[in-house]
Amino acid sequence: MSGQTFAQKALARAAGLANVEIGQVVDARPDVVLSHDNTAAIRRIWLQFGQKRVVIPERIAITLDHAVPAPTTKHAQNHAEIRQFVQEQGIRNFFEVGRGICHQVLSEEALVLPGQLILGADSHTTHFGWLGAFGAGIGRSEVAALWATGELWLRVPESMKVVLEGELPPGVTAKDFALRLIGDLGADGGLYMSIEFHGSGIEAMSLESRMVLPNMMAEFGAKTAWIAPDAKTTNYLAERLKRKAQSEDRRFGKSFETLAVSELQALLLSMALFPDPDATYAAVHHYHAADLEPYIACPHSVDNVVPLSAVAGTRVQQAFLGTCTNGRLEDLAAAAAVIRGRRVAPGVRFIVIPASSEVLKAALEKGYIQDFVEAGAVIGVPGCGPCMGNHMGIPAPGEATISSANRNFRGRMGTPDSEIYLASPAVVAATAVAGVIVDPREIGG
Amino acid sequence: MRITGRAWKYGDNINTDVIFPGKYTYTVTEREEIARHALEDLDPTFAANVRPGDVIVGGRNFGCGSSREQAATCLVYNGVGAVIAVSFSRIFYRNALNNGLLAIVCPAAVEAIQPGEQVTIDTEQRVIRCTAGEFPFPPLSPSVMGIVEAGGLVEYVKRKLATT
Numbered sequence: 001m002s003g004q005t006f007a008q009k010a011l012a013r014a015a016g017l018a019n020v021e022i023g024q025v026v027d028a029r030p031d032v033v034l035s036h037d038n039t040a041a042i043r044r045i046w047l048q049f050g051q052k053r054v055v056i057p058e059r060i061a062i063t064l065d066h067a068v069p070a071p072t073t074k075h076a077q078n079h080a081e082i083r084q085f086v087q088e089q090g091i092r093n094f095f096e097v098g099r100g101i102c103h104q105v106l107s108e109e110a111l112v113l114p115g116q117l118i119l120g121a122d123s124h125t126t127h128f129g130w131l132g133a134f135g136a137g138i139g140r141s142e143v144a145a146l147w148a149t150g151e152l153w154l155r156v157p158e159s160m161k162v163v164l165e166g167e168l169p170p171g172v173t174a175k176d177f178a179l180r181l182i183g184d185l186g187a188d189g190g191l192y193m194s195i196e197f198h199g200s201g202i203e204a205m206s207l208e209s210r211m212v213l214p215n216m217m218a219e220f221g222a223k224t225a226w227i228a229p230d231a232k233t234t235n236y237l238a239e240r241l242k243r244k245a246q247s248e249d250r251r252f253g254k255s256f257e258t259l260a261v262s263e264l265q266a267l268l269l270s271m272a273l274f275p276d277p278d279a280t281y282a283a284v285h286h287y288h289a290a291d292l293e294p295y296i297a298c299p300h301s302v303d304n305v306v307p308l309s310a311v312a313g314t315r316v317q318q319a320f321l322g323t324c325t326n327g328r329l330e331d332l333a334a335a336a337a338v339i340r341g342r343r344v345a346p347g348v349r350f351i352v353i354p355a356s357s358e359v360l361k362a363a364l365e366k367g368y369i370q371d372f373v374e375a376g377a378v379i380g381v382p383g384c385g386p387c388m389g390n391h392m393g394i395p396a397p398g399e400a401t402i403s404s405a406n407r408n409f410r411g412r413m414g415t416p417d418s419e420i421y422l423a424s425p426a427v428v429a430a431t432a433v434a435g436v437i438v439d440p441r442e443i444g445g
Numbered sequence: 446m447r448i449t450g451r452a453w454k455y456g457d458n459i460n461t462d463v464i465f466p467g468k469y470t471y472t473v474t475e476r477e478e479i480a481r482h483a484l485e486d487l488d489p490t491f492a493a494n495v496r497p498g499d500v501i502v503g504g505r506n507f508g509c510g511s512s513r514e515q516a517a518t519c520l521v522y523n524g525v526g527a528v529i530a531v532s533f534s535r536i537f538y539r540n541a542l543n544n545g546l547l548a549i550v551c552p553a554a555v556e557a558i559q560p561g562e563q564v565t566i567d568t569e570q571r572v573i574r575c576t577a578g579e580f581p582f583p584p585l586s587p588s589v590m591g592i593v594e595a596g597g598l599v600e601y602v603k604r605k606l607a608t609t
Contacts, residue, residue, distance in 0.1 A: 153592075
């Protein structure tokens with residue numbers, strides 16, 4: 001038998017098989033099933049099965065994040081229906097309005113662990129590759145089917161290996177690397193594949209930077225993405241598991257309170273799955289960090305990527321910092337460093353939405369929120385904000401937005417007649433200050 | 446099964462935001478209303494003029510973007526018979542099959558089919574017919590075919606639950 005990719009090992013585990021071949025269709029049992037504001041619609045599908053109880057309440061995680069707090073009565077009814085369902089079904093892992101974006105919250109809560117399978121009714125479920133899990137997006141009917149049966153068919157995907165060597169230069173971020181990769185190979189460059197990230201450049205990244213890469217692979221067409229969990233990863237998860245030790249006992253069948261963080265780390269590492277050195281890859285791509293620069297995705301496609309300098313000077317009316325891609329503390333820190341002591345340009349709205357309440361609290365403690373407010377920025381409730389055009393910063397027709405989000409499709413933020421540019425947090429902040437797209441390094445940021 | 450209708454032909458990377466805008470995902474819930482917004486930001490003439498059996502022809506990566514299932518159901522509710530594309534984004538592909546909407550990968554047919562012309566799909570012979578000729582397409586994997594044959598995932602799961 002030839003070497004196995006991460007995807008093969010993860011899906012074999014989830015299907016209870018010794019090994020699986022690429023292309024094989026398996027019935028997999030996910031460890032976590034995620035849904036968000038779409039839970040009410042999923043419940044209506046599930047009701048058609050005539051069940052009184054979902055079969056996997058302990059594996060369901062629900063976060064209200066896509067339109068929070070409710071902007072209309074209809075959204076509020078939707079949330080109310082979800083709360084009732086959560087109560088009826090005894091779902092413990094429910095996160096209310098304001099806690100944050102599902103992928104960030106489930107990461108902070110250490111609900112997904114290395115080697116596990118998470119399926120979610122959200123395309124950015126690829127996110128959980130940052131911690132060495134297999135995350136994939138599915139549809140609403142599929143989540144309903146999982147609630148009813150606990151399993152779902154998945155085809156074992158081909159894998160692409162992406163190697164980043166060397167540390168990213170100052171001013172160049174994981175977002176820039178993701179944009180470069182998507183720009184080079186196209187929005188379908190990783191279509192259907194499992195994207196494995198390797199190399200010293202990935203190892204050198206902070207965990208928050210690593211989170212950007214699997215998250216953005218949804219825009220690459222990928223089924224899932226993976227980064228090797230290391231001591232940084234297991235420390236993050238172990239400390240969080242330890243904090244909520246008692247409620248976690250059921251998951252591992254042993255008491256956490258007696259375990260040291262280092263013992264928990266060893267336990268997490270033993271769950272991790274690593275590809276074999278001789279695994280089969282459909283493609284391998286090498287990048288050198290030193291060759292990368294700040295990039296920007298221009299309207300109306302995420303693979304319409306150019307070096308930032310190519311569109312410098314383009315006027316914007318709105319700047320948006322946030323989302324599951326770039327709404328974390330590190331992102332707010334980078335933006336605050338640019339904006340501190342400056343003012344948002346006249347004619348520009350700068351909207352800052354932390355990815356979670358934990359990020360918001362930390363940003364308050366660090367003084368970043370103060371920096372933003374003093375500069376004239378608007379702070380929003382942790383959640384997805386205007387990313388998919390629901391509320392809290394819909395552009396007017398004819399306006400341009402620069403955003404730290406992941407998608408710039410026509411109409412994405414609510415109107416087909418506006419333009420969206422995607423860039424890293426520091427570029428978003430610098431552009432808010434300048435009123436035109438600018439490299440923060442050029443304004444002394 | 447035989448599907449006959451006119452071809453609505455579009456390009457590469459037709460994303461879910463132009464198929465069914467995100468701003469409607471939690472507020473538009475009725476079938477007729479979902480149908481009315483189909484392809485709203487791509488082709489505003491579509492929803493008013495599409496007829497049952499019509500076929501959508503797309504290029505590469507059809508349905509990329511969000512996991513929203515309405516991107517598939519808004520087409521189903523309009524009676525769209527099938528989507529033929531060079532390639533599909535994986536979640537759209539699953540959503541289509543799970544709702545009984547045929548999603549056929551056939552690059553040769555995509556190239557040959559002219560906008561507005563009549564297209565026939567014969568699912569038993571697995572062939573697409575248009576003015577330019579006949580184009581065969583590959584079978585679905587047996588386990589997935591079971592879902593399509595049941596009429597979609599909900600029916601499939603109902604049957605499964607009834608037998609266990």
